[in-house]
Amino acid sequence: MAPLAVNLILGWWLVAASRAQQLPRPSLSLHPSQGVPLGDNITLRCHLPRLAAWVWLYREGGWFYSKGKGKEQDVAEFSFVSTKREHADRYWCQYRVSWSEEASEKSDPVELVLTDLRYPPSSISLHPEQHVGTGTNVTISCWNKDYGATFLLHKDGSSDPLQRQDSSGGDTATFTLFGVTPADSGTYRCSYHPKNYSFLSAPLGDSMTLEVTPSPAPPGAELVSRGNLVVAVVRGCAAVLIFGLGVFFVIDARSLWIRRDESLGGKGIEWH
DSSP: OHHHHHHHHHHHHHHHHHHHHHSOOOEEEEESOSOEETTSOEEEEEEOSSOOSEEEEEETTSOEEEEEOOTTOSEEEEEESSOOGGGOEEEEEEEESOTTSOOOOOOOOEEEOEEOTTSOOOEEEEESOSEEETTOOEEEEEEOSSOEEEEEEEETTOSSOSEEEEOTTSSEEEEEEOSOOGGGOEEEEEEEEETTOTTEEOOOOOOEEEEEEOOOOOTTHHHHHHHHHHHHHHHHHHHHHHHHHHHHHHHHHHHHHHHHHHHHHHHOOOOO
């Protein structure tokens, strides 16, 4: 009986796994996506690739929400009113088309990071300066009063932090932009996660604007460039001339061989 029971359980598991793989994975998004202070409202939207009858929202902390929905909707919304610290966490969602079907795989996780305005914003500085030429390495320093465990570097216009760094117990983090280009021009700010709170953030700090200008060409660069162009043109003309001469000699040699063959054929051949 034991082998039979094992086979039955294994068969049921394989059927369940195959059904789950047949359902496309949902996706989860936050609205608004960032910078939500504690106490504000936020909505998590589970986007369904198929119309579903039931949707679950899971939190890494251990609990989950579930809700039924009309089959004509392709999005399920879970709203938190007056968010609290315990709401800051990592989330997934999952759906079931009907109770007779297996549930889909879980979505990729999203992190709900809430801004705690009780923490002071961090300060920022640029080195060597705010106006630099292309190719310069720029160092951006962020610091606070020893509240931070992880610092984040933000650029206005980018939805996600550019870099993050563990302060290793200190109060300063240093970020380096290597070989900057004009695309690195913009306004930068810092934030940080307070110690022991991975999903809480201090508000964005003061801003610094970086302006990257194209480096001027070195003296004589234009003359060198023109000289290179002239050399390239001369080489091209020489190549064309050599090729033309080669074709001419081949044609001329072939013509000579043809005339010689005709001359020999006209005299005939005597047999002795």
